[in-house]
Amino acid sequence: MPSRHPVICGIGLSDYPVVPHLNSVQHHALAARRAIADCGIEKSAIDGYVSTSGGGPGQGDDAVSMAEYLGVSHRYIDGTMVGGSSFEFHVQHAAAAIRQGLCDTVLVTYGSDQLTRMGRVLGTGGFQRDAQPVAGAMQMATPYGLPLVGAYALAARRHMHEFGTTSEQLAEIAVGVREFAGLNPDARYRDPIKVDDVVNSRMIADPLHKLDCCVITDGGGALVMTTEEIARDLSQPPVYVLGAAGTQTHWNIHQMPDFTEMGAAVCGPEAFGQAGVTPADIDTAQLYDSFTITVLLMLEGLGFCGRGEGGAYVEEGHLRRGGSMPTNTDGGGLSSNHPGMRGIFLLIEAVRQLRGGAGEAQVPDAELALACGSGGWLSAIGTVIVGKDRPS
């Protein structure tokens, strides 16, 4: 019987980081064209479509609009929106659909012209200029003037209090990611930085400094997923989806049950269990670095280090080029690109590493990669483990 094991067979990036001539829909389209060309599949073979709006209301890039625009006649569609980690959830859903036979080949796309359309104001609230009353649970926080950065700062401050984590330790994450960005000619910022540069950069919301925060860019990405059987006839070696799990502990930051533990502690072990591997087996990690604290909490939740030990772990240099867990090898959101929802880039970079196509940033002999996305305010966490080899 032909294998329906789900694989990622095609990847594509739109242009980034500054792309004034493309709107969100065009980012989706460019990334889709490149992912389809990457694997050489017939476009007509695509019978599943998964996406969520990167452009926001009124951009016309929601899943059904994009399915029409791209001309995908789907048997399976999913528009799950859980923030930046949506694409890890999309892979979980698409893998199940492919395995189950609901469809054979799924296109996943993302596109956003955030920098061009709104400028660099996402984290510090400048987009919120209209004084409309705030509805829903956000009305318990937004009217007090809570910026996006401030929400993550609440978690960072609590982690420092409970475990003695320092700003210098958080800064180490930004320094390591910047080193990889230096190897990526398209990265937004490429000049090397030191720990001192991070802790001496402007304080935005204590204890997070400017260089603890991700960049704001334009960009887009796409994946083609299919069965192992179909992938045999395509032009790229398949990357196997070995584990995919997601969970949500809260949505609004003020409802986070424990500000030092994210849902990675739930969906991480679940994904590892599906894949039959442990954190020590992973060769490279692509972790959602919206802020330095996001990565720290993720490392602990996923089990790369013990709870509260994230600061000491990153200080030991594991995340660096040549370290035991090279992380965000494309330069991450902290230095390369972050158009608003970065989860798809984690998956694309994981695949690039397993294909051995990461150039100077290549992790030698990478066979297993992990992508972990964080959506909302440390709220909806999705973990995907991918492998170069067919699972036994």
Add this chain to the structure above:
Amino acid sequence: MRVVRDLEWQGLVPAGEGEYGEFFAAAAKGRLLIQQCPECGHRQHYPRALCTACAAVPEWMEAAGTGNVYTYTVVRQYGVPAFAELPYVLAMIDLPEGVRMFGGLTGIDPDNVEIGMPVTAYARTYDDTHAMIFWEPA
């Protein structure tokens, strides 16, 4: 709970739909409300139409208006004109009743805020009949 009549409120305001409206109206009368479930005893905040533990209909309960800082941040850059007066402190407060509440922390130098410090709630009106909850050192 002390109520500060602020007739000059220029900031963003809560929409106050559903249960939220009852919460903000009570605050304007000096009462800090949380919810307690008559079936299972679970307490929760923000207010909802069901108990998140057992799905029964929760009842209002008045909290003492005291708490301790669980975590905080000092906002030093924000692009919304209503919050032009920087820096200011935002905090999560643990209430002795067993819920955690987000709010502004005033009456203290931002550099002197500490996790664990005791605080007291007060209400600040944003229109004639509704108020938001703020906190100050006890």
